Structure formats: structure tokens, C-alpha cells
Amino acid sequence: MSRHRPVSDAEAEPVAALDAVRPALSVPYTEALPGARAAVLTRLWRALAHEPLPWITAREPAYGALVLRLADGRRLSGPPSDPYATTDHVTEVRLDDTPYDRPAALLTALGIPHGAALATELDAGTASLALSRADRGAPPATADEPPAPVWAWEQSVVDGHPYHPGCRSRPGFSVAEQLAYGPEHRPVVRLGLAAVDDCLVTGEWPAWLRDGGQVLIPVHPWQSAHVLDQKPAVSAGPAAHPLMSLRTLALPDGGPHVKTTLSTRLTSSVRDISPYSVRTAATVSAFVASVAARTDGLLHVTRTLGAVTTGSPDLAAVLREPPERYAGPGERVVPVAALPATGLPRSPSWLAGFTRLALTVGLRLLDLGVALEAHGQNLLVVLDAATGAPLRLVYRDLADIRVSPARAARHGLPVPELTGRLVNDDPTTLRRKLFGSLVAGTLAATAGSHTAMGEALASAVPHLARTPDLEVLRQEPLPAKALTLMRLTPDRTGDLWAALPNPLHEEVR
Incomplete structure (x- = not known):
């Protein structure tokens, strides 16, 4: 199991707010959280795999995985990274032997310069993404006459x-x-x-x-x-x-x-x-x-x-x-x-x-x-x-x-x-x-x-x-x-x- 609570404070906060302003979204929001974490973690793993981050010293393929070696001797491991993929395919990244499914928790554990501020940002962003997915509407009908306006798309x-x-x-x-x-x-x-x-x-x-x-x-x-x-x-x-x-x-x-x-x-x-x-x-x-x-x-x-x-x-x-x-x-x-x-x-x-x-x-x-x-x-x-x-x-x-x-x-x-x-x-x-x-x-x-x-x-x-x-x-x-x-x-x-x-x-x- 990951060394963090299943739901962070930032992820839990919208539940109470939704009970007051949009109760019908409370359950869909909670159900959307795991997918939102994977979406943000996928994007974070892409950055770790491809950006010139100074505290990553090597990137090595290993048995169907990608291993990143850190300057302090620790290792990050996750799936191979296609920098152009748009699917939410990363559900877990390991720091040495500890798995993480929450991007904010992973950043906090890394202990990198300015990582704490970004971790807070990503925690709130994960909650915001789950809220967006919970309230997903139907796309404009392609047969609209006249065509749907740009704002509808x-x-x-x-x-x-x-x-x-x-x-x-x-x-x-x-x-x-x-x-x-x-x-x-x-x-x-x-x-x-x-x-x-x-x-x-x-x-x-x-x-x-x-x-x-x-x-x-x-x-x-x-x-x-x-x-x-x-x-x-x-x-x-x-x-x-x-x-x-x-x-x-x-x-x-x-x-x-x-x-x-x-x-x-x-x-x-x-x-x-x-x-x-x-x-x-x-x-x-x-x-x-x-x-x-x-x-x-x-x-x-x-x-x-x-x-x-x-x-x-x-x-x-x-x-x-x-x-x-x-x-x-x-x-x-x-x-x-x-x-x-x-x-x-x-x-x-x-x-x-x-x-x-x-x-x-x-x-x-x-x-x-x-x-x-x-x-x-x-x-x-x-x-x-x-x-x-x-x-x-x-x-x-x-x-x-x-x-x-x-x-x-x-x-x-x-x-x-x-x-x-x-x-x-x-x-x-x-x-x-x-x-x-x-x-x-x-x-x-x-x-x-x-x-x-x-x-x-x-x-x-x-x-x-x-x-x-x-x-x-x-x-x-x-x-x-x-x-x-x-x-x-x-x-x-x-x-x-x-x-x-x-x-x-x-x-x-």
C-alpha cells in the first residue's frame, strides 16, 4: 500500500462544499477521484521521464519498465513513457520500494527544491479535475443546424x-x-x-x-x-x-x-x-x-x-x-x-x-x-x-x-x-x-x-x-x-x- 491516506485534505474538501452547493455531484466526484489521480500522475511521470530535471541523473529501460536514477541514490520506476500519449495509463509510480498513486504524495516524498508548493498545486488540481469529470456534459450534436457555436465545443x-x-x-x-x-x-x-x-x-x-x-x-x-x-x-x-x-x-x-x-x-x-x-x-x-x-x-x-x-x-x-x-x-x-x-x-x-x-x-x-x-x-x-x-x-x-x-x-x-x-x-x-x-x-x-x-x-x-x-x-x-x-x-x-x-x-x- 502507498504511504499516504486514500484521500488528501484537498481531495476531501470538495465533498463538504458539494453537499452545500451541488449535492448531486458528491458521489460522482468521489468516483472520479481515482481517474483524476491517474490523469495527473500520467502527466507528472511524462515530465519526470523526459524533462531535463537536474536531480535525475539517468533514465534506463528495465524489463518493460522505465527506471530513473536520482542524484541522491534513490530510484523511481514506472511504465515506459510515450511523450505523445494522451491516455491516463500511469496508476502507480514506485520510489525505491514504495508505491505512490497520488502525484502530490510522490512529489512530497521526493523532497526536491520547490516540490512542496507544486505538490499542493497538484493535489488541488487533482480535486478540480475530478470535479470537472464528475460534471461532464454531453458534447454538442454534430448534426446541429446551424452548427454549434465555438463556446459549446x-x-x-x-x-x-x-x-x-x-x-x-x-x-x-x-x-x-x-x-x-x-x-x-x-x-x-x-x-x-x-x-x-x-x-x-x-x-x-x-x-x-x-x-x-x-x-x-x-x-x-x-x-x-x-x-x-x-x-x-x-x-x-x-x-x-x-x-x-x-x-x-x-x-x-x-x-x-x-x-x-x-x-x-x-x-x-x-x-x-x-x-x-x-x-x-x-x-x-x-x-x-x-x-x-x-x-x-x-x-x-x-x-x-x-x-x-x-x-x-x-x-x-x-x-x-x-x-x-x-x-x-x-x-x-x-x-x-x-x-x-x-x-x-x-x-x-x-x-x-x-x-x-x-x-x-x-x-x-x-x-x-x-x-x-x-x-x-x-x-x-x-x-x-x-x-x-x-x-x-x-x-x-x-x-x-x-x-x-x-x-x-x-x-x-x-x-x-x-x-x-x-x-x-x-x-x-x-x-x-x-x-x-x-x-x-x-x-x-x-x-x-x-x-x-x-x-x-x-x-x-x-x-x-x-x-x-x-x-x-x-x-x-x-x-x-x-x-x-x-x-x-x-x-x-x-x-x-x-x-x-x-x-x-x-x-x-
């Missing part, structure tokens, strides 16, 4: 990030708040409106978000309750549907998507909106749309309509076009992370076609000077509603892209006056941005295994334009964000990277 994404151990980490959210604001719980969220006199507005801010000389900034109710402390005063605003990112919501009747500030750490990042993002929003949106126009209609970018900031990351908002705008009759647009909910079989031929489309677009933009953060939340696919065939892509949220003025200039693209973190000409940085999000993230999670991903990549590569970026993709290990190492290195800013085995090394000679 996003509500079907229950487990969050496919590879991050903190896939459902929501610190600062009570059980009642998770039920009230988490998209997988299918709520309608009433936004607040903060009236301000002194702010920076870029793009066009609509009349309905103005009151005389004041600008009305949409505010998430969690932010209003926990951060703003009613300063400035917040009045009732429109009802909206939360999207996967939690802090971005879709207004009804095809209205814009509203990105709000949410000053808490979700998965890896604190979800604020920097003044820098607001200042550059309109310029970046126009530039990336002009670059996307060079993909022969294969990529659309949801334009930033307007952005506003008070100069503080705690109070700002961005309005974007809804992705549905780019789906025609007989088509539906679905976030890639929500593809499992569509019921599509995702056959090898379908996966090969989607991979070819995604790499054609991603590599074309990279060559033109724009490296997309094309993970399964930002990247959407337009599908033929009858056949499910992938037709085009839609990209949203430009806050984390990178722009290379040197590459753009080589193609005669007029480069806007940009400074700051968006601008980077370093080839390694640009390739990591795209390959880490699109290949090791989106395509890997869509394929679900090293083998399926390798077959899809091998099928797509012969059809792609030969560029230096493609040659690097073919020949080098795949970069992926070392998500757990980053959480265990709080004194470092910026991304840290792991080098994952490249399936193309086996599939393409």
Missing part, C-alpha cells in the same frame, strides 16, 4: 492541458466558483463593467462599452471579487459563455469574444493582460492578418477589434472577432483541443490530412516571419460538416506569437514598428515557438501516440515546401516546453525546454 474539453500536470490547477477558486465559472460546467457568466476615466484604448472600442466620457471595461466576476475590491465600482454587464481559457468569454448571438484579466495562476501562467499587449494589439492584429492572407485562404486570424488598459494588468480587456465568422454554409469551426468531442473517427488518412494542413500553414507563416503559438486552444479547424474533412485553420489570441522583422523583410512584407518581447529574429527561438506548440503539442495530442504522430508526419512531409525550418523539423529532436521544470524553477522567467524524440527519425529517412 469548448465546454466539452474537460481535462484541460493534455501534457501539463497542472492541467486543472485553479488556485484561488472555491468549489462554488469553479462550478460558476469553469466552461466544462456549462455556466453562463455575468460580466461586470468597470467605468474608468483614465485609460489607454487601441483599435475601436464600441459605443455600448462607453458611458459618456467614461470607458466601460468588462470585468470577470472572480477578478472583481478577489482582486479589484470594488475599486473602481463594477456594475452588472452582459451574460457570456466562458471558453477554455476561462477568462475569455463569448458574448451571445455571435458577438465578439471578450478577453478579461484573471490574476491567478491557471496551469502555468497568471492570466493578466499587460499594458504592452494593449498598446501593440491593433498593430499586431493588422500585421498578422496581412501575413495570413499569403496562405491562399488556408488560414484566417480573428482580428483584435479593440483593447483597453488602465495601466495595470489587473484591469484590462480585449475584444476579438468570433471564429465562427470564418466558417461558411455547411462548415463548422472547432478548437483543435475539442476535436474528440466531434465524434470524428480521426482515421490515419484524416490525421494525415490535418497534419499536412497545419504544417503547411505553420511553416509558411514561420518562413514569412510569424511564429504562432499554435496549441490546441489557440488553433481552430474549419471542418466540412458532412464529411468532417479539415478545410482551413483559424488562429486566435496573438499575445504570445513572435515576429521576425528580418524574415518578413526578406519577403517584402512591410514590418510595423514593434518592440519588446514579440520581436525576435533568433531562428531557434522562432522554431521552438512553433514546433513546441504545433508539433509537440497540437499534432501530438491529436495523434495521441508516438506511432500515430510519426505516420502522420511522414505522410505530410513530402508535400511541404522545402525550407530550412522544415529540415530542422525533420532532423532534430522536437522542442517542447519543460512545463514541470518551469514550475519547479520559480526564480527563472521565460520558457525552459525539453528535447523529445522525433518520430520523423524513424519514419523518414
Whole structure:
């Protein structure tokens, strides 16, 4: 038996809360806990097996298992790790002779620097994931006429990030708040409106978000309750549907998507909106749309309509076009992370076609000077509603892209006056941005295994334009964000990277 209680304090806490706010979920929540532990443990074991963690000195296969040797002489053992697998297949990891089925208990036993804080995070995240699974709803019907809106598909994404151990980490959210604001719980969220006199507005801010000389900034109710402390005063605003990112919501009747500030750490990042993002929003949106126009209609970018900031990351908002705008009759647009909910079989031929489309677009933009953060939340696919065939892509949220003025200039693209973190000409940085999000993230999670991903990549590569970026993709290990190492290195800013085995090394000679 594992040396820990069957249920931790963090796992037990929601039971009492559910008895008060949603009694019908108490039993399903308890039943979902073992699966939630396995899901988080699977992601943690992937990190231990593949990330450059300084206290792991060797990784060795042994009799159908994987053994990790630690710097202090101890050993971790678990199943072989496919870094691209998306099934919850790890139910136990052994530290020397002691088995652990709870990721938080394993981290605590390891006694590594900053491990205690991450253990607390994962314990609460396991409980949050069990709550999400307990309240799992039915996906939108694929035969909807008109097709289901994007927000309805996003509500079907229950487990969050496919590879991050903190896939459902929501610190600062009570059980009642998770039920009230988490998209997988299918709520309608009433936004607040903060009236301000002194702010920076870029793009066009609509009349309905103005009151005389004041600008009305949409505010998430969690932010209003926990951060703003009613300063400035917040009045009732429109009802909206939360999207996967939690802090971005879709207004009804095809209205814009509203990105709000949410000053808490979700998965890896604190979800604020920097003044820098607001200042550059309109310029970046126009530039990336002009670059996307060079993909022969294969990529659309949801334009930033307007952005506003008070100069503080705690109070700002961005309005974007809804992705549905780019789906025609007989088509539906679905976030890639929500593809499992569509019921599509995702056959090898379908996966090969989607991979070819995604790499054609991603590599074309990279060559033109724009490296997309094309993970399964930002990247959407337009599908033929009858056949499910992938037709085009839609990209949203430009806050984390990178722009290379040197590459753009080589193609005669007029480069806007940009400074700051968006601008980077370093080839390694640009390739990591795209390959880490699109290949090791989106395509890997869509394929679900090293083998399926390798077959899809091998099928797509012969059809792609030969560029230096493609040659690097073919020949080098795949970069992926070392998500757990980053959480265990709080004194470092910026991304840290792991080098994952490249399936193309086996599939393409």
C-alpha cells in the first residue's frame, strides 16, 4: 500500500462544499477521484521521464519498465513513457520500494527544491479535475443546424492541458466558483463593467462599452471579487459563455469574444493582460492578418477589434472577432483541443490530412516571419460538416506569437514598428515557438501516440515546401516546453525546454 491516506485534505474538501452547493455531484466526484489521480500522475511521470530535471541523473529501460536514477541514490520506476500519449495509463509510480498513486504524495516524498508548493498545486488540481469529470456534459450534436457555436465545443474539453500536470490547477477558486465559472460546467457568466476615466484604448472600442466620457471595461466576476475590491465600482454587464481559457468569454448571438484579466495562476501562467499587449494589439492584429492572407485562404486570424488598459494588468480587456465568422454554409469551426468531442473517427488518412494542413500553414507563416503559438486552444479547424474533412485553420489570441522583422523583410512584407518581447529574429527561438506548440503539442495530442504522430508526419512531409525550418523539423529532436521544470524553477522567467524524440527519425529517412 502507498504511504499516504486514500484521500488528501484537498481531495476531501470538495465533498463538504458539494453537499452545500451541488449535492448531486458528491458521489460522482468521489468516483472520479481515482481517474483524476491517474490523469495527473500520467502527466507528472511524462515530465519526470523526459524533462531535463537536474536531480535525475539517468533514465534506463528495465524489463518493460522505465527506471530513473536520482542524484541522491534513490530510484523511481514506472511504465515506459510515450511523450505523445494522451491516455491516463500511469496508476502507480514506485520510489525505491514504495508505491505512490497520488502525484502530490510522490512529489512530497521526493523532497526536491520547490516540490512542496507544486505538490499542493497538484493535489488541488487533482480535486478540480475530478470535479470537472464528475460534471461532464454531453458534447454538442454534430448534426446541429446551424452548427454549434465555438463556446459549446469548448465546454466539452474537460481535462484541460493534455501534457501539463497542472492541467486543472485553479488556485484561488472555491468549489462554488469553479462550478460558476469553469466552461466544462456549462455556466453562463455575468460580466461586470468597470467605468474608468483614465485609460489607454487601441483599435475601436464600441459605443455600448462607453458611458459618456467614461470607458466601460468588462470585468470577470472572480477578478472583481478577489482582486479589484470594488475599486473602481463594477456594475452588472452582459451574460457570456466562458471558453477554455476561462477568462475569455463569448458574448451571445455571435458577438465578439471578450478577453478579461484573471490574476491567478491557471496551469502555468497568471492570466493578466499587460499594458504592452494593449498598446501593440491593433498593430499586431493588422500585421498578422496581412501575413495570413499569403496562405491562399488556408488560414484566417480573428482580428483584435479593440483593447483597453488602465495601466495595470489587473484591469484590462480585449475584444476579438468570433471564429465562427470564418466558417461558411455547411462548415463548422472547432478548437483543435475539442476535436474528440466531434465524434470524428480521426482515421490515419484524416490525421494525415490535418497534419499536412497545419504544417503547411505553420511553416509558411514561420518562413514569412510569424511564429504562432499554435496549441490546441489557440488553433481552430474549419471542418466540412458532412464529411468532417479539415478545410482551413483559424488562429486566435496573438499575445504570445513572435515576429521576425528580418524574415518578413526578406519577403517584402512591410514590418510595423514593434518592440519588446514579440520581436525576435533568433531562428531557434522562432522554431521552438512553433514546433513546441504545433508539433509537440497540437499534432501530438491529436495523434495521441508516438506511432500515430510519426505516420502522420511522414505522410505530410513530402508535400511541404522545402525550407530550412522544415529540415530542422525533420532532423532534430522536437522542442517542447519543460512545463514541470518551469514550475519547479520559480526564480527563472521565460520558457525552459525539453528535447523529445522525433518520430520523423524513424519514419523518414
